[in-house]
Amino acid sequence: MTFVQLIDCRTSQFDRMNQLMDTWVEQTKGKRTATHGIIAKDRSDASHFIEIVEFPSYEDAMRNSNLPETDKIFQEMVALCDEMPTFTDLDVVRDERLHAATVRTLFETMGAPGELPPLDGLMAESYHDHDPANEQDTMGLDAIRREMEMWRGAFDFDFSIEDQITEGDRVCTRWTWSGTHTGDFMGIPASGKKVSMTGTTIFRCGENGKIAEGWWEYDRLGLMADLGALEGMAD
Missing domain, CATH: 3.30.70.100 (Alpha-Beta Plaits)
Structure with a gap:
């Protein structure tokens, strides 16, 4: 203790x-x-x-x-x-790191089955997302919801939280994502393949406790290889 x-x-x-x-x-x-x-x-x-x-x-x-x-x-x-x-x-009989709890809930929500619930209790309306796989940053709650729906339409997935570190208004999470390819993903038709990838995300929480900004790093190349999208490409 x-x-x-x-x-x-x-x-x-x-x-x-x-x-x-x-x-x-x-x-x-x-x-x-x-x-x-x-x-x-x-x-x-x-x-x-x-x-x-x-x-x-x-x-x-x-x-x-x-x-x-x-x-x-x-x-x-x-x-x-x-x-x-x-x-x-x-x-210490209770140690509640509120920002970390909010981030964990978001990861659980992103992978939950069924319809994606409202995100306004977790994320700021002006949320700003930095993902190197996207040509432009994703801005706003509606836009990040569409991004999540794209992933959810292509995979049945969930996140496993491996590590989580909090510092001030930042929460750094190392995670493993595991899914089944059930729908079209970047032009790749559903294959039923079991796939996984690892990554790290840093979220910044705003004064109201909601997630205001995020930075993602993950093995998207490995995911594409698992889906067979790199087969036949020259070395």
């Missing part, structure tokens, strides 16, 4: 404390077990700061605390605080 430690402190010397944190990061390189750190300032009190540090587990946090470098930095941090900082140890 992921473990989070909150460090609540007051200081009028934040710049020096910030430098101290940089020193700790450098000195514990290759030793620390912390995976994520955030320092936030109270909007109503400029001297009030909260540091949020994430660890894979409580045991990892304790190993981190027992590092000589951590103890030394802690003593220096206390000297910079206006009062003794407080620590709160938290076991």
Whole structure:
């Protein structure tokens, strides 16, 4: 279970404390077990700061605390605080990455059987799609829906999510697409062949949480080879 430690402190010397944190990061390189750190300032009190540090587990946090470098930095941090900082140890019981959940739902929706449902709850009306296989970017919700319908008309398919990484408003997804060729695709008549390809997509989510932009990279050449479209072509 992921473990989070909150460090609540007051200081009028934040710049020096910030430098101290940089020193700790450098000195514990290759030793620390912390995976994520955030320092936030109270909007109503400029001297009030909260540091949020994430660890894979409580045991990892304790190993981190027992590092000589951590103890030394802690003593220096206390000297910079206006009062003794407080620590709160938290076991994470729910970790919901909302942008990632939206993207997963979109991948599920694209491959769902039956009629394609409305996309306005997932994608922005002004959605902008970058696909190197298309001569021009696809602009707007109606246009990307037509693009999806083209794929759905040619294949019965679904996506398997292999990896997903979130950073700010971006979600990067590595996926495997598997399908059966059931309809015309770029002039290739339905063959009934089982095909697959891998790819990676980066989506940017807007302020309203909807997907606003996407960048695709996938093995379309491999797909065409599986469909027999490259047979007879010169090397």
